[in-house]
Amino acid sequence: MFPIHDENPTLRRPAVTLSLIGLTTLAWFLLQGAGSERALAASICSFGLIPAEVVGSPDLELVPVGRNLICRVEPGDAWHTAFTSMFMHGGWFHLIGNMWFLWIFGNNVEDSMGRFRFLVFYLCCGLGAAFAQVFIDPSSTVPMVGASGAIGGVMGAYVVLYPRVAVTLLVFLGFFVTTVQIPAYLMLGYWFALQLLGGLPQLGGSEGGVAFWAHVGGFVSGAVLIFVFRDKGLVDEHRRILRRLERQRG
Secondary structure, eight states, rough: OOEEESSSOOOOOOOHHHHHHHHHHHHOOOOOOOOGGHHHHHHHHHHHHHHHHHOOSSSSSSEETTTEEEEEEOTTOOHHHHGGGGOOOOOHHHHHEEEEEEEEHHHHHHHHOOHHHHHHHHHHHHHHHHHHHHHHHHHHOBBBBHHHHHHHHHHHHHHHHTOEEEEEEEEEETEEEEEEEEEEHHHHHHHHHHHHHHHHHTTTOOOOOOOOHHHHHHHHHHHHHHHHHOHHHHHHHHHHHHHHHHHHHH
């Protein structure tokens, strides 16, 4: 299932959401070479978050991140990667998928708190995601990159604010493709459940290629922090418009 639209109007130009999409895409081209092997590997080495490096694990090793590059893990000098990793990506589909989810859900969450608050909120969710992954597996030497954790926070906030808003999903059933509309709480609840299930093997020491616990940590951070960052006046205005639109449709 892939979201393509939500029935939730944007009241103000989502300048921060657009800027985050622009900055992340710019980083993909300028720092990651648009996915060229050596630039991509070097950027993941330099800007990706490696839990063992962050916590200063004594059991360090060289980490292969491409055919032509080995990442040397150096303890205790990598806290900045908790920020930089959320602007890095591992491939075109990784980037496009994340930026699409940010666009679908970020504009309305930005509407609920204002621009500056949304920027701080987004970064806090990204940090919450990073530290959740470090906490679950502090000895991991697998580099973590991607905006998924921060965007998970956006989705956690969205489901708290607008749980019953209809989300249109593109659904693939073998060769058959269709669209369905379901409430946001079902779509985002299903996404969250998948992250929990995907993260269970990592509790047993298995290292996978997806930072599921970062997604979980980001989502929970967003669902909690929205109560701190939301602007009640903006939320009430948004909900009044949603109720008016529902009456007009029904």
